[in-house]
Amino acid sequence: MGKIIAISNQKGGVGKTTTAINLASGLGYLGKKVLLVDFDPQGNATQGVGANNDDSKLSVYNLIMEDYEVDQMRKKLVNPPIDLIPANISLAGADLQMVQYETGKEELLKNKLDKVKDEYDFIIIDCPPSLGLLNTNALTAADSVIIPVQCEYYALEGLMQLLLTIRLVQQLFNPNLEVEGVVLTMFDARTKLSLEVQQEVRKHFKDKVYKSFIPRNVRLSESPSRGMSIFEYDVRCEGAKAYAGLASEVEKANRKGAKHE
Numbered sequence: 725m726g727k728i729i730a731i732s733n734q735k736g737g738v739g740k741t742t743t744a745i746n747l748a749s750g751l752g753y754l755g756k757k758v759l760l761v762d763f764d765p766q767g768n769a770t771q772g773v774g775a776n777n778d779d780s781k782l783s784v785y786n787l788i789m790e791d792y793e794v795d796q797m798r799k800k801l802v803n804p805p806i807d808l809i810p811a812n813i814s815l816a817g818a819d820l821q822m823v824q825y826e827t828g829k830e831e832l833l834k835n836k837l838d839k840v841k842d843e844y845d846f847i848i849i850d851c852p853p854s855l856g857l858l859n860t861n862a863l864t865a866a867d868s869v870i871i872p873v874q875c876e877y878y879a880l881e882g883l884m885q886l887l888l889t890i891r892l893v894q895q896l897f898n899p900n901l902e903v904e905g906v907v908l909t910m911f912d913a914r915t916k917l918s919l920e921v922q923q924e925v926r927k928h929f930k931d932k933v934y935k936s937f938i939p940r941n942v943r944l945s946e947s948p949s950r951g952m953s954i955f956e957y958d959v960r961c962e963g964a965k966a967y968a969g970l971a972s973e974v975e976k977a978n979r980k981g982a983k984h985e
């Protein structure tokens with residue numbers, strides 16, 4: 725049975741998509757069967773692995789709002805060795821449409837992903853930067869959440885709101901939802917601020933914070949525009965080493981019988 729992990733933080737630009745792409749790819753290169761679900765209307769994860777986010781194509785919108793199944797829109801990629809459910813701008817309208825459903829609107833993604841969960845070791849969901857119904861769908865479908873925290877001023881601001889949302893989803897729709905881990909992103913060891921944010925986050929989340937932190941690295945910001953994960957774009961750069969480390973930590977924590985270290 726695969727593990728479904730949502731990459732979530734309602735704050736924009738903290739590294740959700742970069743983490744979703746490179747964690748999924750890193751796990752793929754470790755030999756794991758991985759499905760990356762782009763669940764952000766911006767479709768950045770789709771483009772970031774070199775796939776098309778043309779809004780005339782079937783996407784995650786059709787999966788959750790219509791009678792389609794994963795098989796009809798998943799793309800099997802070679803480099804990185806993962807499967808992808810693409811997203812495009814049509815997903816932006818889903819929130820408003822779902823609101824009108826009387827029941828089941830929080831479980832639309834879960835209902836579809838559960839059917840393919842057995843085929844994968846990991847299903848990674850790239851969430852949108854909001855706490856609306858799309859995010860609730862991702863958290864209801866997920867077994868756990870990885871929270872990327874950018875090393876900047878006000879890094880922790882808004883995290884309480886995310887934790888409250890996670891608790892609410894636990895109470896209402898998904899009692900087994902857990903925080904898988906917190907990953908520090910855009911870390912700059914030369915600045916006092918990055919070190920302070922790191923200390924603050926560790927004080928708060930203790931052993932949930934991954935030992936691998938993601939440095940600010942220009943190669944990581946360049947790779948999506950080439951449609952490559954960091955492992956194809958520049959496997960030797962610091963960003964690639966950091967995401968390889970994160971993928972190993974996540975893989976190890978989810979080996980049968982393993983406990984989060």
Ligand SMILES: Nc1ncnc2c1ncn2[C@@H]1O[C@H](COP(=O)(O)OP(=O)(O)OP(=O)(O)O)[C@@H](O)[C@H]1O
Nearest residue numbers: 736737738739740741742853910939940941944945
């Ligand atoms: N470690 C890093 N070093 C340098 N640039 C980075 C790093 N991580 C992310 N970026 C860049 O920062 C920007 C925001 O990153 P990303 O798109 O991953 O964040 P996001 O949380 O998914 O954003 P959104 O909330 O808009 O979905 C992008 O331009 C990305 O290339």
